Amino acid sequence: xKSLIISILFTGFFxxxxxxxxxxSHRSKVIRxxxxxxxxxxxxxGKPKMAMAVNGSIxxxxxxxxxxxxxxxxxxxxxxxxxxxxxxxxxxPNNMDGVPFLTQMPIKAHTTFLYKFPVIxxxxxxxxxxxxxxxxxGMYGALIxxxxxxxxxxxxxxxxSDWTDMKPEEADRSLHNANDWFAIRKGTTQGYAExxxxxxxxxxxxxxxxxxxxMDVSDVYYEKFLTNGKHSNEQPQFKAGEKVKLRIVxxxxxxxxxxxxxxGKITVVANDGNDVEPVEVDRLIIAPSxxxxxxxxxxxxxxxxxxxxxxxxxxxxxxxxxxxxxxxxKPLGKLKYFEGMKMMNGMMKMxxxxxxxxxxxxxxxxxxxxxxxxxxxxxxxGKKKPVTAALKTDMSEMKGMDMGEKADLVTLNYGxxxxxxKTTLRKGPEKLLRFELTGNMNRYVWTIDNKTVSExxxxxxxxxxxxxxxLYNNSMMRHPMHLHGHDFxxxxxxxxxxxxxNVLDIMPMETDTIEFAATESGDWFFHCHILxxxxxxxxxxxxYEDSPPNLLLPDPEAAIQKLYADDRKMHLMTNIGLESxxxxxxxxLANTRYSIATEWRLGFKASHGFESETYxxxxxxxxxxxxxxxxxxxxxxxxxxxxxxxxLGQLTNxxxxxxxxxxMQYTLPMxxxxxxxxxxxxxxxxxxxxxxxxxxxxxxLNLSGNTDREYMAxxxxxxxxxxxxSTHYDSDMGYGGGITITY
Numbered sequence: 001x002k003s004l005i006i007s008i009l010f011t012g013f014f015x016x017x018x019x020x021x022x023x024x025s026h027r028s029k030v031i032r033x034x035x036x037x038x039x040x041x042x043x044x045x046g047k048p049k050m051a052m053a054v055n056g057s058i059x060x061x062x063x064x065x066x067x068x069x070x071x072x073x074x075x076x077x078x079x080x081x082x083x084x085x086x087x088x089x090x091x092x093p094n095n096m097d098g099v100p101f102l103t104q105m106p107i108k109a110h111t112t113f114l115y116k117f118p119v120i121x122x123x124x125x126x127x128x129x130x131x132x133x134x135x136x137x138g139m140y141g142a143l144i145x146x147x148x149x150x151x152x153x154x155x156x157x158x159x160x161s162d163w164t165d166m167k168p169e170e171a172d173r174s175l176h177n178a179n180d181w182f183a184i185r186k187g188t189t190q191g192y193a194e195x196x197x198x199x200x201x202x203x204x205x206x207x208x209x210x211x212x213x214x215m216d217v218s219d220v221y222y223e224k225f226l227t228n229g230k231h232s233n234e235q236p237q238f239k240a241g242e243k244v245k246l247r248i249v250x251x252x253x254x255x256x257x258x259x260x261x262x263x264g265k266i267t268v269v270a271n272d273g274n275d276v277e278p279v280e281v282d283r284l285i286i287a288p289s290x291x292x293x294x295x296x297x298x299x300x301x302x303x304x305x306x307x308x309x310x311x312x313x314x315x316x317x318x319x320x321x322x323x324x325x326x327x328x329x330k331p332l333g334k335l336k337y338f339e340g341m342k343m344m345n346g347m348m349k350m351x352x353x354x355x356x357x358x359x360x361x362x363x364x365x366x367x368x369x370x371x372x373x374x375x376x377x378x379x380x381x382g383k384k385k386p387v388t389a390a391l392k393t394d395m396s397e398m399k400g401m402d403m404g405e406k407a408d409l410v411t412l413n414y415g416x417x418x419x420x421x422k423t424t425l426r427k428g429p430e431k432l433l434r435f436e437l438t439g440n441m442n443r444y445v446w447t448i449d450n451k452t453v454s455e456x457x458x459x460x461x462x463x464x465x466x467x468x469x470x471l472y473n474n475s476m477m478r479h480p481m482h483l484h485g486h487d488f489x490x491x492x493x494x495x496x497x498x499x500x501x502n503v504l505d506i507m508p509m510e511t512d513t514i515e516f517a518a519t520e521s522g523d524w525f526f527h528c529h530i531l532x533x534x535x536x537x538x539x540x541x542x543x544y545e546d547s548p549p550n551l552l553l554p555d556p557e558a559a560i561q562k563l564y565a566d567d568r569k570m571h572l573m574t575n576i577g578l579e580s581x582x583x584x585x586x587x588x589l590a591n592t593r594y595s596i597a598t599e600w601r602l603g604f605k606a607s608h609g610f611e612s613e614t615y616x617x618x619x620x621x622x623x624x625x626x627x628x629x630x631x632x633x634x635x636x637x638x639x640x641x642x643x644x645x646x647x648l649g650q651l652t653n654x655x656x657x658x659x660x661x662x663x664m665q666y667t668l669p670m671x672x673x674x675x676x677x678x679x680x681x682x683x684x685x686x687x688x689x690x691x692x693x694x695x696x697x698x699x700x701l702n703l704s705g706n707t708d709r710e711y712m713a714x715x716x717x718x719x720x721x722x723x724x725x726s727t728h729y730d731s732d733m734g735y736g737g738g739i740t741i742t743y
Contacts, residue, residue: 122273
């Protein structure tokens, strides 16, 4: 007996010593990766397109470390342009965070940069370019930090992403220019003909009366959605009875994915790299840049579909687990956009703010878009359909309604997430901040407190503080807000076990509260992770006071101006009509606040002459409905001046005039642009104009008239993004028909 006890003690002591030695040895292990970034050609939609690849693949290779390792990652930029890589969700020295012009200078073309940092956490993370719009082109990959004693369950990374054949810069430009080609491709223009056919004419009119565009849940039309770089991904190695951990990365640039599984329940065990108490659900939505660890079962010798469906239901991507007969997941039905529009009309004030709903909404616990989901509200959708029960229900009652239970579905929300360990912050002074998320879909401007990154000062914080942020989403889109280099607690009613995250997806009308311990130094980005929202300026910079200088930024002041240039970028738009009676068109350069535009009319007959009006203006107010401007008006033809009077009793002088003008434009209900201007000759002019009234999915009506008795009415039928058939009647040039080129 004594010898047995000695043997056990001996074994235990040396086992402990061996484990300690292993851990010590492991902590000192350096793991090196070499990442080669280069241009490549891909073909996801039947057309070869340029892309960016890491080590020749999209996504880039999964980088795997174990907690305690030291990461050495050499990034070799083989391209003819600069780049960078951000290590999303990782605790690391500030100068390794990978934000060009904020934590480092960009990695120049044909150079190498070393990212080196200790791995002091575990979980599922990812990496991506933080330079321009490169993330959309394929520069992303999974980043796996295993625990020292990682459970033996089979695990695979699942990187979800979206692909557009359009150059990302062109997609961004199109969004800023209010080009509705993406909506045409998705069938979401909600034209008047469709509204009448489905019995929602009043809803459509109410929508435009409040100066809102058509209802949508996403910005960009994507040709393909990908799982680990493929539309459909096969994983036949899993057998009946096995459980599989999927390390899911929301690597999309702007797409939310609904996740469902043909093999049964989905057990969520981690979010944004942090363990949570396991929770079983039927489905969950993953925002751009979020990560989830989930466990699913392969119950029989079959192949089960793990389905990721774009939130706007325009496409999907799948990973199949197991081999044998395929068991598909149930596809999600087409969204009920007019139901969503009706809901949106009730939520929005005339000034563009959201209506107070008389209840607390937070942490995705009530998805207001649920009225659009056919799997919840039923499949019937047609003319004079009754309003859904959810819309009829008093809003105060909706707070307690579990939309998932109504359809026997359990849908994950942040209120269900509970940390496995206490997450309370250490004691310290509290800094309280309030952020209102604001935006304008008409001009594609996204801001916090109506200011872009370049328009706001850095937010100074001190090491040792606890920073609490109350966020209110006063826009009609959801926003995944990401904090670099820190985890924050989401105050979701779980008390000391509030979950830790680095991305908070905040829905329209929601008020959410997060808090984090200020323990670092340097400058850290906080921004919306929808790529095009970030580039429009929706973010802030947290700056630790008394931080040592960043040696990777030799000229910080010049560098930050480069960062600010993103949301100050000017975007070009042109609309050129070439018709039988002449050419009329518009060209405009605009950014977040400023616009310089010129309009022209050139008749093919000498008597029609030539006229142009050039304006420079600044948009004012949160919704940017008001723009004062200055400009120049030039009219010429071979006739003598027409001395007739305008509707205000003043001489028109329409045929030959050179005059400076000052005026203002204002967007009225029904999206009509009202303009009042005074020229240097003392003449006043008032004008009303409405462009692109959606009659059908592709047919648009344009109308305008002014007090100079000039008026126009015309139609445009979009054939492609850049080409339309058009016809119009102009009071000066008469009837014409031909084509319109839109860029």
